[in-house]
Amino acid sequence: MDDTRIRLATAGDAQDVTRLLIELECTVDESDVQRRLKSLQSSPSDRVLLAESDGRTVGLLGIHAAPLLHRDALARITAFVVTEDYRGRGIGTRLLATAERWAVEQGCTQVELNSGDHHKPAHAFYRHRGYRLDDRRFLKEDDMLQGATI
Numbered sequence: 001m002d003d004t005r006i007r008l009a010t011a012g013d014a015q016d017v018t019r020l021l022i023e024l025e026c027t028v029d030e031s032d033v034q035r036r037l038k039s040l041q042s043s044p045s046d047r048v049l050l051a052e053s054d055g056r057t058v059g060l061l062g063i064h065a066a067p068l069l070h071r072d073a074l075a076r077i078t079a080f081v082v083t084e085d086y087r088g089r090g091i092g093t094r095l096l097a098t099a100e101r102w103a104v105e106q107g108c109t110q111v112e113l114n115s116g117d118h119h120k121p122a123h124a125f126y127r128h129r130g131y132r133l134d135d136r137r138f139l140k141e142d143d144m145l146q147g148a149t150i
Contacts, residue, residue: 004091006098009048009060011038016050016057024060024081025116047102051082051091058086061095065106075103077113096129100145109142 009017014034021028040046051059062079077099082092103111115122115138131138
């Protein structure tokens with residue numbers, strides 16, 4: 001049975017979040033991550049989700065909802081990584097589905113994310129989950145969000 005659990009991050013998770021962000025090739029300092037987590041934790045427009053499995057934090061997804069003038073709200077995935085030795089187990093799919101459900105609850109009609117050209121396996125993952133390449137970003141429209149499942 002899969003023991004993976006998805007939960008909200010807190011400032012106390014800074015060490016694990018820093019480790020995952022470094023795996024995502026971000027240059028970060030743990031004290032900065034802790035400060036940012038504290039701020040994001042109290043933001044109604046942001047969520048930082050963590051996936052835990054086998055007693056370890058193995059995945060991270062940050063998402064921000066933003067109202068727009070020209071359309072309904074947009075959600076942007078700001079960070080997304082599953083540690084390499086836990087990929088292929090459905091953890092990323094669960095993180096993404098959880099984030100998409102939250103985005104719909106916030107009134108968002110799109111979810112977007114950026115991904116570097118060198119992250120080819122991630123691009124295949126996004127396409128398989130209904131995202132499309134749109135002017136160098138991946139985009140998932142409202143009709144695809146409504147059917148988001150785990």
